[in-house]
Every structure is written in structure tokens, then in C-alpha cells.
Amino acid sequence: MSDSIVIAAGTKNKAKIAAIEKSLRSMADAPFQLEAYAVSSEVSEQPLGDEETMAGAVNRASNALLSSPHAQIGIGLEGGVIETSHGLFLCNWGALKDKNMNAPIFAGGARILLPNAVADELRAGKELGPVMESFSQRKDIRQQEGAIGIFTNGRMTRAEMFSHIVALLYGQWEIKSGKEKQIEKR
Ligand SMILES: O=P(O)(O)OP(=O)(O)OP(=O)(O)OC[C@H]1O[C@@H](n2cnc3c(O)ncnc32)[C@H](O)[C@@H]1O
Numbered sequence: 001m002s003d004s005i006v007i008a009a010g011t012k013n014k015a016k017i018a019a020i021e022k023s024l025r026s027m028a029d030a031p032f033q034l035e036a037y038a039v040s041s042e043v044s045e046q047p048l049g050d051e052e053t054m055a056g057a058v059n060r061a062s063n064a065l066l067s068s069p070h071a072q073i074g075i076g077l078e079g080g081v082i083e084t085s086h087g088l089f090l091c092n093w094g095a096l097k098d099k100n101m102n103a104p105i106f107a108g109g110a111r112i113l114l115p116n117a118v119a120d121e122l123r124a125g126k127e128l129g130p131v132m133e134s135f136s137q138r139k140d141i142r143q144q145e146g147a148i149g150i151f152t153n154g155r156m157t158r159a160e161m162f163s164h165i166v167a168l169l170y171g172q173w174e175i176k177s178g179k180e181k182q183i184e185k186r
């Protein structure tokens with residue numbers, strides 16, 4: 001980035017904001033301002049499958065951009081679950097919307113299998129957030145290491161997982177904005 005730009009995040013979740021902040025700080029070559037808006041994802045509280053989770057991510061990105069008077073970019077991150085022949089997996093998506101670009105940019109995140117006890121509660125219509133609280137006997141897991149942290153023995157946190165998605169989004173955005181890195185040819 002050559003000029004300072006305003007980026008609007010479509011969430012107030014601490015793990016998601018930390019991911020955006022940390023990932024962008026490490027990549028952006030100019031200062032930026034990050035604003036956080038508690039926008040609607042316009043999908044269910046517990047998105048099911050890639051399509052619904054992607055829709056949640058892009059709706060958050062668009063709604064964040066609309067909420068901010070000065071932002072050039074909106075970022076939306078959404079956590080969902082997806083049914084497979086091997087069981088129910090966590091699935092995560094991010095979307096970036098630049099007000100000067102027609103198409104949104106997408107990136108998907110890490111997936112891991114949920115234990116049967118947790119998966120069955122979700123299949124019965126419960127949300128992962130509260131299910132994780134009763135499973136781990138702790139409050140607010142979704143703003144901390146998340147289900148992914150608990151089920152990977154703390155090797156990957158929710159913020160780290162979302163920071164990979166933000167890097168995937170930002171790198172694609174750089175290429176589309178003509179800010180490609182000059183990689184040395186050997
Ligand atoms: O404030 P927002 O941005 O909505 O943050 P959130 O934690 O609710 O995150 P999502 O809406 O993207 O997640 C969809 C649902 O999945 C839950 N969830 C997703 N990932 C989770 C995780 O790693 N740990 C605990 N709950 C999670 C979350 O509580 C919601 O019920």
C-alpha cells in the first residue's frame with residue numbers, strides 16, 4: 001500500500017480483529033486504519049456448508065464497507081461447519097471487498113473434524129459457540145483460541161487460523177491492485 005487506507009472489518013469478535021490487525025501489520029507497507037463494525041452476516045448464526053459460510057463472509061465484508069464513510073476495503077470472516085462422509089468439519093471463509101473492484105476476493109481456511117459429541121449437538125441445531133462453552137467448561141472460547149485451538153491441543157488458535165485467511169486475501173488484493181512484489185528471478 002502506498003497511501004494510508006481505511007479498512008473496515010465486519011465483526012467485533014476479538015479473535016477475528018486480532019487476526020486482521022496482526023496479519024495486515026506484518027504485510028502492509030504503509031499505515032492503515034482498521035475500523036470494526038458489528039454488521040449482519042445475513043446468514044444463520046451457525047452457517048452450514050461452504051456456500052452459506054462464504055455468503056456470510058462476503059455479506060460481512062460488504063456491510064462493513066457500507067457502514068464506514070471512508071473505508072476502501074471491507075473484510076468479512078465467517079466460521080461455519082460442513083458435513084462430509086468423514087463427519088462434521090469446522091470450515092472458515094474470508095472475503096475482501098474493495099469499493100473500486102466489482103468482484104469480491106475469497107479465501108478459505110483450515111478444516112478439522114469435530115468430535116462426535118460436539119457434531120451431534122450441532123446437527124441437532126445448536127450453535128458451536130455455546131456447545132464449546134459447555135464442552136470445555138469455559139466462557140467465550142470463540143473470542144479466544146476457539147474450537148480449533150481446543151481440538152488441536154493449542155497448536156493452532158482461531159486468531160492464527162483467521163490471520164492465514166487475511167494473508168491469502170491481502171496477497172490476492174495486492175496482485176489485483178497492481179502491487180505485485182518483484183520476485184527475483186534466478
Ligand atoms: O462476532 P462474530 O463475528 O459473529 O464472531 P463469532 O465468534 O460469532 O463467529 P461466526 O459468527 O463467524 O461463527 C459462526 C458460529 O460458529 C461459532 N464458532 C465458530 N468458530 C468457533 C470456534 O472456533 N470456537 C467457538 N465457536 C465458534 C460461533 O459462536 C457462531 O455460533
Ligand SMILES: [Mg+2]
Nearest residue numbers: 013041045046
Ligand atoms: Mg457470530
